[in-house]
Amino acid sequence: MTTSNAATSTPIAVAPNSGFGTKGYRSFVLGALLIVYIFNFIDRTIINILTEPIKASFALEDWQMGLLGGPAFAVLYTFLGIPIARFSERHNRVWIIAGAVFLWSLMTALCGFATSFLVLFLFRVGVSIGEAGCTPPANSLIADYYDPRSRSTAVSIYALGVPLGGMFAAIFGGFIAGNITGDNAEALFRAWGWTFAVNAVDWSEIEGWRIAFVMVGLPGLLVSLVVKLAVKEPPRGHSDPVALQGMATTGFVDAFKVLLSKPTYWHITIGATIASFVGYGVGQFTTSFLIRTHGLTIQQAALLFGIILGLMAAIGVFTSGFLADKVAKRHPTALSWIPALGMVVSVPFYLFGYSVDSLWLAMPALMVAAMIHYYYLGPMYAVAGGVVDSRMRATAVAITLFVVNLLGYGLGPPVIGILSSVLKTLILSGADLGLTLDACKAVADLGADELAACTNANAKGLQWSILIFSCGYAWAALHYLLAGKTMLRDMLAKGS
Template sequence: MTDAPTARPGHETGFRTPMYRAYVLSSLLVVYIFNFIDRSIFAILTEPIKTSLRLEDWHMGLLGGLAFAMFYTTLGIPIARVAERKSRMLIILASLTMWSLMTVLCGFATSFLTLFIFRLLVGVGEAGCTPPAQSVIADYFKPTSRATAASIYALGVPLGGMLAGLSAGPINDYITGHNVHALFGNWGWTWAQNLIAWENVEGWRIAFVAVGLPGVIFAIIIGLTVKEPPRGYSDPPNANSKKAPDGFIVALKGLMRKPTYVHVVTGAAIASFAGYGIAAFSTSFLLRTHHLTLTEAALIFSLVLGLMAAIGVFLSGFLADKLSKRYPTALSWMPALGMGLSVPLYWMGYLSPTVAMMIPPLMLAAMLHYFYLGPMYAVSAGVVDSRTRATAVAITLFAVNLIGIGLGPTLAGVLSSVLKSMMLSNADLGLSIEACKIVSDLSVEQAAACTSANARGLQWTIVIFASLYGWAAIHYLLAGKTLHRDMLSKTA
């Protein structure tokens, strides 16, 4: 007579069945996709918003950066502290609902101030997404699968940006070319005519409404189907010994004593600063430098480059899980290699004279530089036990997003305006940024100088920002020196 087989511990199996884990991860990925659609759409619509509300690059930098990041970064940590004790899924659902509704309201903004307030509130909602989501993922998946799971979740970054472009650009261009009342009338939607107060509503406004509403619907779906996992279920026994979460100061001090964590967060913050600064003006770059339509620009940066970025994000975690068995520091050197190689490729792409020459190096660069994202989440969740995991991820996001979202677009906009002003001065035509706004008062030569400075100022801003990926790569390399020592969850 043989004994009945005993259940394997959670750190060898993960929580629930493989199929249900896949469903949970897919659902959280969709939430993160909505997260990035609603934050990325602003960058896609920069030019029409700027024209409609009569703003400058520095205004758009503030709206795309500081307005969103102000509460997004500061509220992430207190929300994460709540998530250490309360239902993480409930926090995710409430956050998804709020940021989706605030995105809709962005379409009703009538000034810089009202748009600033709505963007700020989008950030309030999105602050409750990733820290509890990463904590949930870590409890569903065993340690040897977490880098892959984290990288799949991180696909929300490129996929969300891609879908923002695929929707926002075409919606803006299509609506702008049609009378909305006539359009809805042709479809027989008389109720829609009554809802829309504008006779010729602008396309960017409809785009905000169109991408915001689906998030509310999806919040209901996952609220009914995704369950809260037991905390620490999938951790090894020696990694889950604490009965209560550390206080915030204790948790922060513990993280600061981990060089791996410090270097990874520093590198990720620099990469985020460069990435958000470039993304905020990517479509503007194509419109100004290569004279494409908004739809064409959005399709290139969202579909072509977004797909390559998604491949890079997934490979970063998948390869790290596979290679870590043979190369324990793969979570360190893989991102460093990817970001280091991306720098010359970005230079080639953004300085290319034609779109055809630009796309190939940018595709490869987009895939390589995103190698940092999956390892960032894997390290943040792996250097602490289950009771402090959401807090560790929140602290990571605080640093990364405060520098990345808060300063990246803002300083990119400022630098673009500064370089534009310098180029106008060098043209020796008595021009300034303000003078360039009144096209009717300009000669042909002056108008051409204004157009050139507007394009070249932004082009060199992007090249300068892309160079920062090399700095970020150095920090990921340094993290490898203490990676194996600092990770609590190393093997199954």
């Protein structure tokens, strides 16, 4: 086992080469990895868009939907991330990514065949196992294809998969759930030649949300094949500083010791975890908020969430990395203060957007907030990969994702779901009609006043939960600012 060199605290000159392969091929590979990450987030977040019909189909509460959106995915995704990252430090990363895409796409399609809450929970766990093999090896590949001077832009382009995946999940998930019937889906599958899907089940009585899972999951099987055939495995450490190229692989303990000496890394990780806790929690129920508070259909809510909020988030992710690369020479701590500024300014916009009654006033505020709060994402990856060399880069990213996903993704959706259910109960008790959460599910047995009280509590409980959560971005911004104090010392290569 080899120890890391030089405590990695002294910046090292950037290698003179410009990355692996031609500029055109690097762009192709980055585009392919972006498509992979888009499918990653389509399959991960499609359940957010389908929250209301799934909830109605299985007679669930918000806290149960929070479990499907959070722990069902986050636990194994988190705990498998580091072993897979260590495996990818020594083995073919392209094979790992291709196999991961195949597995999570298959599990997503199977979610459409779930017969109960428990079965759906288990299929979501299957999705998480596949997706654990995506981001650590992908970031390691990007770091070998791009030199440190352009990595912030490259990883920000890759990180566009988060908002773009959410956007496409909303567009297609909402449209399919709102418009495609079982008979329509059967005809479509026949037209595509997917007779195995047609013959596997009787489609005539299938609900729209089930069809959505199947139709967004199956194309990923083709994506996995394209990745394996078209993406080359680059020499490990190809674009690292010359002094670090060809060095022996380190063990996990050595890598972790290096990271312990990097306060920049931990402040960025803590800040990203808080932002993830807020973002995944609110994202789980944003479509539900638009349906409950503003009376939209699932398709209308999904389109607003996907096209408007998702597109603005994508602009924010790319802009953060692009700005960081452009201003890094004059402002070396840009990876710290740019995301901090975006998150703290987003808070008042979110509070206004989620509290105002008019949708026309709410949407511009939410669009601005979505764009600037996502400034944190690209820098998160850039710093995680920039404080270590190629021997431990996938491990550093995996540890970041371990913390971010276990505490952020794992806890955000269920906590906001629990908070929503608690606030809904309090609002119902204040209505003085003797109503409970279970009583509100029996819609056919409710009178007009009781139904109105249940509807109001359902909307207001979720609305106040989102407002409370949104304030957490200010806390996340503080940690990004603190990271700037040690960033110049901790980043391994100039311009990284």
